[in-house]
Amino acid sequence: MTALIPDFVMLPWMAFWEGLPPLMQLLFSKTTLIVFVTVCIILTVAFTTYFERKVIGYMQGRIGPNRVGPLGLGQPFADVIKLLIKEIVVPQKSNRFLFIIAPLLSIVPALATWAVIPLNPTTVIADINAGLLYVLALTSVGVYGVILAGWATNSKYAFLGAMRSAAQIVAYEIAMGFALVGVLMAGGSLNLGDITRAQAGGVSHWFILPLLPLFLVYFISGVAETNRAPFDVAEGESEIVAGFHVEYSGVAFAVFFLAEYANMVLISALTSIFFLGGWASPFEGWTFLGAESLLREPSFFWLAVKIAFFIFVFFWLRATFPRYRYDQIMRLGWKVFIPITIVWIAVEGVMAWLRIGPWSGMAG
C-alpha cells in the first residue's frame, strides 16, 4: 500500500492523520468504509439485474442481453442512463410529498441494514450487540415505502398492490421472526458476528443442519418479503399492472427497483450468516487441501459465494414456479410456516435444556 503512494504524499498525510483526534479518525475511516460498501452494493445490484436476465434467459433457452458491451455486460449501465433521462411523472391527484418520499423510505433501510452485516472476521461497519434487532427494525421500515407509494399515488392498481403487499409482508415477517428466535437460541447472541462465530468449525457446525426447517422457512419468507416471484402478487403485472409502483417512472421507479434488488442481496447475506456460517469456509479442517491453503481460511470470499448462490436461487425460483394465488400465499404464511416454526422452537428449547444434540455446547 505504502509502496504505491510516493513519500511526499504519504508522509504529510500520515502526519495529518496522526494529528487528528481519535473520534475524527473513527468518523473518517468509518465514512470511507460505508461509502465503499454502498458503492459495492449498488454495483452488485446493477450486475444482479444482468445476472437475472442471463440466468432466466438460459433457463428459457434464450441467450439474454448480449448487445451492449462484451457479453452484454454494459447492459446495466445502459439501463441506468436510460432511466436517468426519463421524465418523472407525478400524477395530478397524488400526494406530491408522500409520492416522492416513498422511494426513499424503501431504499434507505435496504442500504443501511448493511451496517451490521459482518463482512469478514475483522470487518463490520458497526459492531453493535443489538445487531439482529436493528436488522428486524429496518427491514420492517421497508414496508412503509410500499404502503406510502400505493396510498400517495391515488390509483386503484397501486392501492390494491400496496394492500396486498403489506398484508403479505406482515404475515411472512412473523414466520421470519420465529425462525430467527431459533437462530438466537442456537447462537446465543444478538450480535451477527457472534452468531457467525458460533458456527465455526466446519460444515457440520453450521446451523443449517440442526435448524433445517427454520432455514427453509426463513429463506422462503425472505422471497415473500421481497415480493419476488412466485410471491409477487403485489406487482403481478397480469393482474394489477405493476402494483404499488404503477405510476412511478424514470429514476423514481429505478429507486424502487434498486431497493428491491438490494433487499434480495440483503436476504441472501442474512440467510448465509444465520444458517451457512457467513464468512466461514466450507473446507474448514480439511487437512488434505495442503498446509497453507487459503481455501480453508474464513474470508469475505466465502460470504460472497454464499450470497451469489442464494441470489441464483431467487432467479431459479422465478424461472421455475408460476405465481401463487393470493389466498394460497396467506395460507402458506399463516397456516404452514407459523406452526412449523412454533413447533421447532419448542423442540429446540427442550433439546437445549436436556443438552441433546448440537445445542449441548451452546447451553453449557
Next chain:
Amino acid sequence: MLQNYIPVLIFLGIATAIGLLLMGLGFLFGRGQKDSEKLSPYECGFEPFEDSRMKFDVRYYLVAILFIIFDLEIAFLFPWAVSLDVIGGFGLAAMGIFLAVLVVGFIYEWKKGALEWD
C-alpha cells in the same frame, strides 16, 4: 459502547443522501412535457371514475391486528432465546406456558376462520 452506534447513524445519513441524489438527478435530467392526460391516474385507458381511496376488505385489518399480537410475542421471545442458558428449566417452563396460551389463541383464530382468504 454508544460509540459503536455512530457508524449506524452515518450509514443512515449516507443512504438518505444517495436516495435524495438519485431523485434529484432524475428531476434534473428527466425533462418532459406535462399534459392533463399524462398526469391522470392510469386506469385502462378511460377516465378514472370515483376516488381510488375506496373501501377495502376488512380481512386486511384483521391481519394487521393478528400481526401485532404475534410480533409482540416475537419481541418477548428474543431476550428469552438469548438468555436461555442462564434461566434454564424455569425459563423454559415459563415460556412454554406463555407459548401455550398463544397457541390456544392461534387455534381459536384458525377455527373461527380469521385466516381464511377465499
